Amino acid sequence: xxxxxxxxxxxxxxGMRDLLPEEVALRQxxxxxIKEVYTSYGFSEIETPIVERSELLSTGEGGDNEKQxxxxxxxxxxLDDIKNSxxxxxxxxxxxxxxxxxxLARYYANNHAQLxxxxxxxxxxxxxxxxxxxKGRYRQFTQCDIDIIGxxxxxxxxxxxxxxxxxxxRIGFSDxxxxxxxxxxxxxxxxxxxxxxxxxxxxxxxxxxxxxxxLDGVETELTEKIPRPEQNSKMTALLREIMDKGENSDLFExxxxxxxxxxxxxxxxxxxxxxxxxxxxxxxxxxPTLVRxxxxxxxxxxxxxxxxxxxxxxxxxxxxxxxxxxxxxxxxACGFSIGFERIISLLVERGIKPESDIVKKAVIFNAxxxxxxxxxxxxxxxxxxxxxxxxxxxxxxTKKQLDDLLVSGYxxxxxxxxxxxxxxxxxxx
Amino acid sequence: xxxxxxxxxxxxxxGMRDLLPEEVALRQxxxxxIKEVYTSYGFSEIETPIVERSELLSTGEGGDNEKQxxxxxxxxxxLDDIKNSxxxxxxxxxxxxxxxxxxLARYYANNHAQLxxxxxxxxxxxxxxxxxxxKGRYRQFTQCDIDIIGxxxxxxxxxxxxxxxxxxxRIGFSDxxxxxxxxxxxxxxxxxxxxxxxxxxxxxxxxxxxxxxxLDGVETELTEKIPRPEQNSKMTALLREIMDKGENSDLFExxxxxxxxxxxxxxxxxxxxxxxxxxxxxxxxxxPTLVRxxxxxxxxxxxxxxxxxxxxxxxxxxxxxxxxxxxxxxxxACGFSIGFERIISLLVERGIKPESDIVKKAVIFNAxxxxxxxxxxxxxxxxxxxxxxxxxxxxxxTKKQLDDLLVSGYxxxxxxxxxxxxxxxxxxx
Numbered sequence: 001x002x003x004x005x006x007x008x009x010x011x012x013x014x015g016m017r018d019l020l021p022e023e024v025a026l027r028q029x030x031x032x033x034i035k036e037v038y039t040s041y042g043f044s045e046i047e048t049p050i051v052e053r054s055e056l057l058s059t060g061e062g063g064d065n066e067k068q069x070x071x072x073x074x075x076x077x078x079l080d081d082i083k084n085s086x087x088x089x090x091x092x093x094x095x096x097x098x099x100x101x102x103x104l105a106r107y108y109a110n111n112h113a114q115l116x117x118x119x120x121x122x123x124x125x126x127x128x129x130x131x132x133x134x135k136g137r138y139r140q141f142t143q144c145d146i147d148i149i150g151x152x153x154x155x156x157x158x159x160x161x162x163x164x165x166x167x168x169x170r171i172g173f174s175d176x177x178x179x180x181x182x183x184x185x186x187x188x189x190x191x192x193x194x195x196x197x198x199x200x201x202x203x204x205x206x207x208x209x210x211x212x213x214x215l216d217g218v219e220t221e222l223t224e225k226i227p228r229p230e231q232n233s234k235m236t237a238l239l240r241e242i243m244d245k246g247e248n249s250d251l252f253e254x255x256x257x258x259x260x261x262x263x264x265x266x267x268x269x270x271x272x273x274x275x276x277x278x279x280x281x282x283x284x285x286x287x288p289t290l291v292r293x294x295x296x297x298x299x300x301x302x303x304x305x306x307x308x309x310x311x312x313x314x315x316x317x318x319x320x321x322x323x324x325x326x327x328x329x330x331x332x333a334c335g336f337s338i339g340f341e342r343i344i345s346l347l348v349e350r351g352i353k354p355e356s357d358i359v360k361k362a363v364i365f366n367a368x369x370x371x372x373x374x375x376x377x378x379x380x381x382x383x384x385x386x387x388x389x390x391x392x393x394x395x396x397x398t399k400k401q402l403d404d405l406l407v408s409g410y411x412x413x414x415x416x417x418x419x420x421x422x423x424x425x426x427x428x429x
Numbered sequence: 430x431x432x433x434x435x436x437x438x439x440x441x442x443x444g445m446r447d448l449l450p451e452e453v454a455l456r457q458x459x460x461x462x463i464k465e466v467y468t469s470y471g472f473s474e475i476e477t478p479i480v481e482r483s484e485l486l487s488t489g490e491g492g493d494n495e496k497q498x499x500x501x502x503x504x505x506x507x508l509d510d511i512k513n514s515x516x517x518x519x520x521x522x523x524x525x526x527x528x529x530x531x532x533l534a535r536y537y538a539n540n541h542a543q544l545x546x547x548x549x550x551x552x553x554x555x556x557x558x559x560x561x562x563x564k565g566r567y568r569q570f571t572q573c574d575i576d577i578i579g580x581x582x583x584x585x586x587x588x589x590x591x592x593x594x595x596x597x598x599r600i601g602f603s604d605x606x607x608x609x610x611x612x613x614x615x616x617x618x619x620x621x622x623x624x625x626x627x628x629x630x631x632x633x634x635x636x637x638x639x640x641x642x643x644l645d646g647v648e649t650e651l652t653e654k655i656p657r658p659e660q661n662s663k664m665t666a667l668l669r670e671i672m673d674k675g676e677n678s679d680l681f682e683x684x685x686x687x688x689x690x691x692x693x694x695x696x697x698x699x700x701x702x703x704x705x706x707x708x709x710x711x712x713x714x715x716x717p718t719l720v721r722x723x724x725x726x727x728x729x730x731x732x733x734x735x736x737x738x739x740x741x742x743x744x745x746x747x748x749x750x751x752x753x754x755x756x757x758x759x760x761x762a763c764g765f766s767i768g769f770e771r772i773i774s775l776l777v778e779r780g781i782k783p784e785s786d787i788v789k790k791a792v793i794f795n796a797x798x799x800x801x802x803x804x805x806x807x808x809x810x811x812x813x814x815x816x817x818x819x820x821x822x823x824x825x826x827t828k829k830q831l832d833d834l835l836v837s838g839y840x841x842x843x844x845x846x847x848x849x850x851x852x853x854x855x856x857x858x
Binding site for chain 1 (some may be wrong): 432436437438439440441442445446447448449450453454457469470471473474475477478479480481482484486487488497499501502504508511512514516517520521522523525528535536538539542544545549550555557559568570580583585588591620638679702704705726741747754755756775787791796799800802804805806808809815816817819820821822832833
């Protein structure tokens, strides 16, 4: 032992965290409800490895997340091997997944022969990003995704929106807003404004900040970064027109003329029927300023916002061109991801506790007079009705022991002083 | 996108694997049962991060597992930075956890003020070891641990053995064998044989192979590696004597005389009562040749073997000196870990399927005549009785579509040809 005698710090690595029992209980009770909804829609769960090959994590598909990859060194390298290497890829061969979508596309390409089509899939797992740690943001966090692979129709979008909304409703969210747009509409808008092909991505990145920096902020950044006054003012005017319209007006009417009518008609239909099906529990709105960061989206995109949270609590869209990167041909795909950590922090703020109707009892025994075996047998019997039963030796300060147990949810106890006692559970006061 | 147009391999990284929906379903149904048992004993679940500081993963406590750590590079290093570094620790600052015990000890030291004492804890999570991949062995795998921290008495060992045995029984194992020994007895044996202090660990590593290589194999390796003929023959003779005795004889009788009588009496008592409580479902035997690899054990150690599996399916023991490495003082601790992957492979061999009593129905609609909204509404209604309902467009080859759905467990279907149809679910044939 190298550190024999020396103390080693007990804190987790920077940006990582320990979860306490009550935190795990809340997270799992929420995951259980989300899973129940997704399962009822026919989504089945898969798992991909935490570690993926470096190649997969640096295709460009992952956008900015790729820059935040935790890289894994090849095994068995000496310092000399490392110093003699001619590129980082000599040293590193893997990394921790930064999302569940890129691994899913690889998974589908690898396993499609054994999967149904369309494939309705759910994933709940940890992803890792080396972001600058800050309050409430961690470098390991849970994502909760559903995807439909192999359905090119809007049935996929509809089901994803319905299932995600129902999951959010089930865990206590109400009156949230689903914002919907389409990448092809965004493409039409930047084309209409007259930007060059190579400027379009940057324009969208800037427009994406509208929620955070406002129209003035977007205008400033467009002027700074794209020296095209005419195009910029056309874009700014259009954004102003959109923002001036109320939520209930028909924003489709102000779209530039040469956007594919079929795209608009599909989206219009999707919005109408999604609102019909929402039963007033949430609203579904068209928002032509919605961009979503990821470059891989090809069609409809969507995001859910809650009145209590500044940014989105769920987001997704169609990505018909990703699986083809790993496969002999393109396969249509569409997904929706719940920002699990945001959901949890909102529920904690609202004071939500994990629900459990299982009775918790404590068997406390005087270890001087009562054998461990005797106490364990009593607990076993008490457990037969489905109760959770803990077995503890009586402590000197029995009152504090009982108080602590009550805090942990043990509502009744039985104090055994001798093996002749008739065990009787009393309510804690 | 760097790889635009180039195909990227779809296979997982070496030693990693994708889990198919039916594999995930089986794993989760088993985890659910194990958790129910552990919960009923009062164990509460925690989570520690996948990534830990390098320092924690190289204390020596992790034994050989430390050599198999996946190392994580510091972020933002250029190739030049790397070439200019003077040690591996300049380049690497973290690693993937190789077990759940070392992180638990850190966790307890970090969070003990917010935890009950004794702390009964369960962990189910992935660990990572860069072993040479082979059939059925993966570099990411699930462990399923319970530990009791803060109880120095054998109540902890008893509960761990009872709870683990009950969990194994719940998932379908029967007639298994719990082998128990104590590190202090092993220490007594090697002292009795006359080995020097610095030889003792190696002697135990060799004796640990008895199950795999037999007595002759152990004798050969002792002769090769430890040039102490007298001590080696004393050890071999003792091992022969132990092996010659039947399972039902009293192996305590042949132990060397100067082993602490209190240790033997405690262990004897533990064995007797554990067998009393087993209700004939499993046996608990003393096995003075049981070593268990990890150096951190300080007292009783245990292992469970199933008749169908050559090595152990669960193992654990007392490690009273580990938490003190991260904390101001030692805290007694004892744990038992189920080898989840071995359990699963045994259950798969036995043809066990995940149990589910939820009815699965399919709504299939002719998309030429029936709107997506209409079909989705039907599914929603069908879901109200708790069924899983999938919504699919009718395919040209409807027979194959129905066959595929049946394979996925959809036992009844409803074919909607027009919005005037009265939906009626039929059994699949």
